Amino acid sequence: MTGAHAGGTTGRRPEARQRSRAWRVGTPVVVLLSGALLAVSATNSEGSDLRPGRYTDLAGLVEGEAADYRKVEQRYQDLSDQVEELSATVGDKGVRDARREIAKLRDPAGMTPRTGPGLAITLSDAPAELLDQAVERNKHLDPEDRLNLNRFVVHQQDIQALVNALWSGGATAVTIAGQRVISTTGIRCKGPVVQLQGQPFPQPYVIEAVGDPSELYSSVAADPIVSGYRTDADNPLIQMGWDLEFEDRIEAPAYDGVVDLQYARPLG
Template sequence: MTGSHAGGTTGRRTGSGRRSLGWRIGTPVVAVLSGSLLAVSATNSEGTDLRPGRYTDLAGLVEGEAANYRTVEDRFNDLSDEVERLSAGVKDKSVDRARGEVAQLRDPAGMTPHAGPGLQITLSDAPEDLVDDAVERNKHVEPEKRLNLNRFVVHQQDIQAVVNALWNGGASAVTIAGQRVISTTGIKCEGNAVQLQGVPYPQPYVIEAVGDPSALYGSVSSDPIVSGYRTDSENPQIGIGWSLDLKERVEAPAYDGVVDLQYAKPLR
């Protein structure tokens, strides 16, 4: 019994010693590895958040995305200038003919500025107090009588409807938030903002068009989708933002962004 007890005691001491030795060695190793991982993360992130989804400041996000786009745009413009400079030194009839075709297409493609009479339309989300009232009201009425909260927010289809109505009214140039709209311009919702050419812009959304003010106004007024939006703007329970002003002069700058052309080839 004594030997057995002594052996048992010796075994426990040996195990305890091994565990203590393991902790003494393992703890510094873990600390060193953790520090290394933090250093690697700091280096890779270059001082930024590795998980951009954590950004909650919309204004900061919009500003950051716009700055990134401007950097790419500046690089594109520098390369385009270099291509034009190198191309100018090429003496070839086919190249000269292509240059002439490009020059003729610059204006209809939106690459030259336009100015003249027109109109300005501003779209904006409904005031927060009306949204809060609608949310509270919906809690106490039958489902079929509840207001659709999507009607309180400006969507990409609302902006597209206004722009299409302006084109149908004979607009020679259209801008959104001061940015020239061309055939490749993409408009889409992104969270609480609308993206234009990949850059997010917060509301209100100012849309301007150069053209005959009477024709533009008539086209906007008769468009069924725009009319539905205007009906909501006149509804005191919704009050989504809408304003239309005739302008003696509207200035539309030339499009100077990146032209990303995509096309499909027919199957053979």
């Protein structure tokens, strides 16, 4: 029993001994081969990255950013040079002449306040009850006999005609609802209100003009559109609002709105 135990149980089988020998020999060989590969790579790369593409991309990015910066820097320098050139000409004769011309045009352009005698005219819609009566009356009349209901409301053309008549009468300044009117002032209807430079104003509309009262009145009285409006004001069926006053002192403030011209551009 003892001999059998010693010879069979404690001894290793042949295949186990072969695997142990293979590990003892194979492991050092793998280590040596790995070291050799690392040495060859280090020798071939000479201390640089064997995959330099990532550095090439980064260098390109930096160069691109540097080029953009140089463009911006050049643009800044060009603008700085222009500013210096313009600043150097501020005191020359051309600039002085332009400034004198601007100063002369400020008053006729409406950029300075004006005060003096003139006219104050108020326009307003017809009384609401007369409009209601006209609507009811029109129901029983033939179309050609009906009153035009547009005649019961102040329209932009009524205001524009009056303003133009005042200019023709020599007005040096005109205001609507206290707002200075200049050559580019826009007047248009929008619903029940009139827009002046885009700002809505409800009726009554007070139009004031600085100038010779007699000349202003004569021009207003001669205008055909204003005369038609005054006819409707005297008509007991319509009674459009009209009030005209001769004033010893009219105050017209300076225009303080936008002076840039805005216009449509063709498509295409």
